Amino acid sequence: MNPRFAASWPRMACCGLLFLGFAGIAAAQGGKPTVHFAGIAYTGAADQAGTRAPYTQAAISSRGDLALNAQLLQALSDRPPANFMVEAGTLASLDGTGSAVAMAVAIDRETVVVEPLAGQYKLLFELAGQALFFDFEERQVLFSYPLTLQRIELLPEPPSEARKQQIAHDILFDGRASGLPLALAEELAGLTLPSASARRLQITSVHLPDALAQRLPASVDGDLIGHEFSKILAARLRLPLLPYQSGQAIAGAMSARFADGSVYNLSIPDADYTIALEISDFREKTLKQTPAFRQQLYGAFFDVRVEEPLSAQVFFDQPLRQGATKTIPASQDRVDTGAAYYETLLAGLSSLAVASAGENNDWAREQPGGRLFNKQLKSLKELIDQCR
Numbered sequence: 001m002n003p004r005f006a007a008s009w010p011r012m013a014c015c016g017l018l019f020l021g022f023a024g025i026a027a028a029q030g031g032k033p034t035v036h037f038a039g040i041a042y043t044g045a046a047d048q049a050g051t052r053a054p055y056t057q058a059a060i061s062s063r064g065d066l067a068l069n070a071q072l073l074q075a076l077s078d079r080p081p082a083n084f085m086v087e088a089g090t091l092a093s094l095d096g097t098g099s100a101v102a103m104a105v106a107i108d109r110e111t112v113v114v115e116p117l118a119g120q121y122k123l124l125f126e127l128a129g130q131a132l133f134f135d136f137e138e139r140q141v142l143f144s145y146p147l148t149l150q151r152i153e154l155l156p157e158p159p160s161e162a163r164k165q166q167i168a169h170d171i172l173f174d175g176r177a178s179g180l181p182l183a184l185a186e187e188l189a190g191l192t193l194p195s196a197s198a199r200r201l202q203i204t205s206v207h208l209p210d211a212l213a214q215r216l217p218a219s220v221d222g223d224l225i226g227h228e229f230s231k232i233l234a235a236r237l238r239l240p241l242l243p244y245q246s247g248q249a250i251a252g253a254m255s256a257r258f259a260d261g262s263v264y265n266l267s268i269p270d271a272d273y274t275i276a277l278e279i280s281d282f283r284e285k286t287l288k289q290t291p292a293f294r295q296q297l298y299g300a301f302f303d304v305r306v307e308e309p310l311s312a313q314v315f316f317d318q319p320l321r322q323g324a325t326k327t328i329p330a331s332q333d334r335v336d337t338g339a340a341y342y343e344t345l346l347a348g349l350s351s352l353a354v355a356s357a358g359e360n361n362d363w364a365r366e367q368p369g370g371r372l373f374n375k376q377l378k379s380l381k382e383l384i385d386q387c388r
Contacts, residue, residue, distance in 0.1 A: 033101065033193055035138060042102040043132075050301040051108040055168035055376055056127060066171060068180075072105055075181035076188070082318040083192045089137060091345075101193070102136040105184060106144075108227060111219040112164055117199045118332060123153045124219070125167045127180075128227050130243060131188060134266055141268045143194060143240035146231035149183055187235075190387070194240055199386045202229050202242035202271035207278040213281055217338045229277060229349050238354035239387055240270050270309065271385055277349075278303040281320070282341040298337075299323050304352060305370065307381060316380045318369045322348025356380045 040060065042053065050057055059192040060068055069088075075085050091102060111126040130144040149171050153159070172180050206222040206229070212222065226244040234241055288295040299321060306316040324344040328335055356359040359382055367373050 001321060033084040035084050035086050036090050036100055036102040037073060037086050038091060038102040038104040040065050042108045043106050043108050047211050051076045053107050055165050056107055056110050058165060059169040059172050063173060064216045071173060071181045072184060075185040079185040079189055081188045082190060100136045102134055104132045113175045113219045121155045121158050122385060123159045125154055126150045127171050139266055141243060141266050144243040145187060145191060145234050145240055146185060147187060148231055149180060168219045190238065197270040198388055200242050201387045203272040205276040212279050212282060215338055216342050220342050228346060232349050232353050236350060237357055238382060241330060242268060268313045273308055274308060276305045294328050296326050296328055297323055299339045300341060300348050302348060318373050318376060320352060320367055322351055323372055332341060356384055
């Protein structure tokens with residue numbers, strides 16, 4: 001494992017949010033914790049939304065942020081979270097004398113990729129964001145729950161700008177399960193807010209060597225992998241995390257702007273436990289070939305290190321691997337090897353998450369670490385239990 005993973009992290013980083021507005025629908029009362037709805041937002045500086053998520057920004061501008069906020073709240077009202085209630089239109093009334101948990105639906109980035117495929121064109125549109133929970137009075141992030149929405153289309157000709165824009169609009173405003181409002185409600189339905197004594201977990205480093213990055217799709221970089229790894233852990237373990245710290249967040253260069261013009265930064269506290277991911281290799285091998293097809297094996301190799309920065313105690317530090325097979329028809333003249341590597345890597349991260357919950361023993365037995373791996377996997381499970 002690279003020794004830089006043992007380096008200490010700054011005491012406080014900043015995560016900026018550009019808040020677009022508020023809406024006024026209140027959830028039903030009950031004896032549950034209250035979360036104040038803060039509205040749709042962008043992470044990053046105000047002038048970056050147009051470059052990090054241009055189609056998304058244009059779609060929101062065309063319909064208005066209040067319209068999107070209303071749809072988000074309606075979805076949360078139709079399927080409210082089981083373990084907390086959401087209130088809207090209440091942030092302005094807070095007097096600053098106590099803590100108040102707020103939630104923003106924050107857009108991180110969009111990825112649009114067009115690839116030729118067997119005489120047609122594959123369009124991938126992916127929107128990455130997070131349900132970001134923070135202390136409104138203290139301006140401090142509490143935890144986040146990553147979200148990724150994706151649309152894939154196979155088209156007879158390259159997609160027009162209008163088509164890309166329409167997909168962004170559909171992802172944001174679509175009332176189906178694949179749209180943001182229902183996807184948000186689905187993800188939050190069973191979410192439990194961490195207890196006050198829960199330990200904080202965060203992915204703080206993703207190292208993707210340049211030589212390996214060149215073998216992945218152009219849209220994939222370390223930040224995207226970090227976001228997806230956070231999402232996998234959150235979804236598989238039902239575990240909120242501190243937001244993944246991209247290099248930009250660590251630099252503290254992000255500002256936050258509310259609709260009323262106020263500007264501030266949200267601080268991200270130190271994590272009690274940190275996760276470092278290092279991608280070490282991708283490989284492929286032909287398992288079987290016939291006149292009709294060939295069967296290809298793709299392998300992803302990576303190292304994961306989990307430690308407590310304060311004590312420098314290492315709970316998990318293991319080389320891991322994941323394999324996946326793909327049957328390729330002889331009539332297919334082009335294979336997207338980069339996409340196959342990336343999908344295999346994500347499958348490996350998912351396998352680790354499931355194994356750390358005490359399941360997926362078949363995958364665990366295939367790992368090279370032997371008895372030390374099993375011992376550290378048990379320690380990792382105990383650590384995760386402390387973060388609930």
